Amino acid sequence: MTIITINSEFKLQKMRLQKSETPFFIQEMLVKQEDSYEGAYVNGQKHGKGLQKWAKGDSYNGDWVNGKRTGKGHYIWANGDQYEGDYLNGQRHGKGQMRWRDGATYQGEWVGDKRTGKGQMKYVDGGLYDGEYLNDERHGKGQYKWANGNQYYGDWVNNKRTGKGQMKWADGSLYDGDWVNDQRHGKGQFKAANGEKYDGQWIMDKKM
Numbered sequence: 001m002t003i004i005t006i007n008s009e010f011k012l013q014k015m016r017l018q019k020s021e022t023p024f025f026i027q028e029m030l031v032k033q034e035d036s037y038e039g040a041y042v043n044g045q046k047h048g049k050g051l052q053k054w055a056k057g058d059s060y061n062g063d064w065v066n067g068k069r070t071g072k073g074h075y076i077w078a079n080g081d082q083y084e085g086d087y088l089n090g091q092r093h094g095k096g097q098m099r100w101r102d103g104a105t106y107q108g109e110w111v112g113d114k115r116t117g118k119g120q121m122k123y124v125d126g127g128l129y130d131g132e133y134l135n136d137e138r139h140g141k142g143q144y145k146w147a148n149g150n151q152y153y154g155d156w157v158n159n160k161r162t163g164k165g166q167m168k169w170a171d172g173s174l175y176d177g178d179w180v181n182d183q184r185h186g187k188g189q190f191k192a193a194n195g196e197k198y199d200g201q202w203i204m205d206k207k208m
Helices: none
Strands: 002-005 010-016 026-032 036-042 045-053 059-065 068-076 082-088 091-099 105-111 114-122 128-134 137-145 151-157 160-168 174-180 183-191 197-203
Antiparallel strands (some): 010 026, 036 045, 045 059, 068 082, 105 114, 128 137, 137 151, 151 160, 160 174
8 A cells, every 4th residue: 555645634545456467456535634632631722641643744742731732742753853851832941852863863951942051962973062052053161072083162152163162183283262153263272283382363263
């Protein structure tokens, strides 16, 4: 049997009726797909424990308050992404873990459906960030480790190294100083892997 999605309300279902020397006969019929909920109600609203399934393929199993996801719950998107943790008024809010279908994961704090607060993000390419977030971006203090062995600890603004920070390269080189938009910019000290040192001003990642 083959099922082909037509839209959010209907699916086209194809079934083989018989097998013979002649080509298969195919019957096509439209089957309406509806949202469903199984769980507790109070005053006509979802309230307590319950499982909600949407026609689009998403599902949520967990706590409800006055018709909204509030408390602990597990949400699975139709594409395979998953979130398990705290909810408030239908949004991820509190502490929880997000697992994307590509293998990336985030464990930490959420505010208003966005990564905000302290958290740890593991990327598909092997990178790891452990630190502060604001509105889904690395923002505040944090440490990033690249798969190649490089690592940075310091300030972040809108996903970029900006402020004071220390960068260690896998070859042993070290920079400690000012950053702007992922570039060494301002005053900083650099020690190369061969022992050479520089202490002074930097402009857009270059020594002055």
